[in-house]
Structures are given as C-alpha cells and as structure tokens.
Amino acid sequence: MHMKTGVEQSVYAILLLNMLPEKAVLPGEAISQQLGVSSTYFQKLLRKLVSADLITSVPGTKGGFKLKKRIEDIRIYDVYLAIEGQQTLYSSSGILNDMLELCEEDRCCLLSDLMQEAEDAWKSVLKRETVAYLAEEMQADRFTHKLETLQAWVKDKMVV
Template identity: 55%
Template sequence: MQMKTGVEQAVYALLLLSLLPDKAVLPGEAIGSRLGGSPTYMQKLLRRLVDAGLVQSSPGAKGGFRLKREPQAITVYDVYLAVEGRQSLFAPRGTLEDMLERPRKEGCSCRLSGLMDEAEASWRSILGRETIASLADSMCGGEYREEMNGLRLWVNNRSRKDEIA
C-alpha cells in the first residue's frame, strides 16, 4: 500500500490553517505555494477537505480557507478519509479459492483476510489518536520550534480578515 501524497499535503495544509489568527482565512494559492504542490491539485485537495467538513471556504477576491473544527478535533485519520475515502486497504480477490480450486464465495474468511482486517483496525486507531493540534504542539516544542515560529509569521502575513465571519 502506498498512500497518495495528497494525504501528507492535506495534513500540512490543515496545520497551516491551525496557525491562523481568529476570524482570518488563508488563500488557497498561499497554501499551495508554501507546500510546493500544483495549484490545481491543491484546490482539489482543499475542496475534499471542505466536503469532509474539516475546512470552510470563503469565496471571492478576499476569500480563503480556515478550519471548520478545532485542530484538536481533527485526526490524521479524518484527513486520510477526506483524501482517500473509506475503501478498505485489502480486498481479497479470490486467490485462495483459485489456488485450492474451490468456487469463490462472497466475503473471504481466510486467515490472511483476518490479518489484514486486524492490521487496518490498528492503523486506524493509531491515526485516529493523533490530531492536527498534537502534531502542531510537537513541532512547536520540538526540533522545529524556530521554523514553526517563522511559519506562524508567514501565515499571519498572508492571512486575510474573513469578511463573512
């Protein structure tokens, strides 16, 4: 399994938005340029985050994006779901039945399928306990402290007062 780069970019886009002053928005172009993504792909990612209820957008020339929920209420798993969707990581294709020359049945109950379900549940649990706020806190207090202070200034300088707020 390899996750799309969009999950990583979406997590860091939310981290940028968590640094915004109250009642401010950050333009999508600023987010895209800071994260180094293509502007069209970044707009697509931001739209998915809006659709998932993680981000809200303000239209117009003075518009932009801000978090819809508190950063401590947004898990990394929420971001994964917004970008990747709810499909299972493992979908049995009937290889066991082919190998054993047995007719295929709906819903494989083989050991491999059970292992994959258990691994996925563990993975969901781990991603579900880490939030945008906890990521930001660990970065602000850790080895990235200086860079995070600079990033906060960068966000403040590019934020706009939200006319709709």
C-alpha cells in the same frame, strides 16, 4: 502499497490554517505555494477536506480557506479518510473462489479477516492522535525562531 502524498500535505495545510486568527482565511494559492506543491491539484485536495467538514471555504474576493474544527478535534485518521477515502488496504481478488469453484453463498477469502484486523490495528494508531499533537511537537525549542517566520508569512498572506 504507499500512502498518498496528499495526506502529509493536508496535515501541514491544516497546521498552517491553525495559525490564522479568528475570521481570517488563507487563499488556496498561498497554501500551495507555502507547501511547495502544485496549486491546481492541491485545490482538489482542499475540496476533499471541505467535503469532510475539516475546513470551510469562502468564495469570492477575500475568499480562501479556514478551519472548521479545532485541531484538537481533527484526528490524523480524519485527514487520511478525507484524502484516501473508504477503500481498504486489502481486498480479495477472489482467487480461492475460482480455485474451489465456490458458489455465491460460499464465497470467501482466507486472508480477509486477518488483513482486516491488521488494517484496524493500523487505523487505531491514526485514530489515537490529533493534529493538535503534531502542533505541540512543532513547538520544540529549535523551531521557535523558524515558526515565527512562518507565522509572519501567514499574517502577510491571510485576508479579512
């Protein structure tokens, strides 16, 4: 039981895209390189973010990706949902139904309600904070110099 690495990667990709000036885009290849992840695979994750309306893509020369929403409007949960999808953390395998030989209408799982409640509690934390919250955290003093380097890199790699 472990969260996909794509969620973390996507969050940082969004923080990168947030450094872009208006109208500019960043090619997927560049993003992948900066994150240090497989570019062909990360393109697939980027498309999931596009499908979830978190970012937009521009095809063609001078194409790339940019934010569709402001980071204040992107909850961590939105990123999780875009990458991992709707599947629940727990799903019954129906053991009890077999053990008690329950008919269709009586089918149940003693754990489902509790697990659902636990999952809701988990999600509620991810729904509480947005990516903007992380951007603020990144403004810590000890990072300022490093951040400037990163912003310079973005200016170098961005197009239009």
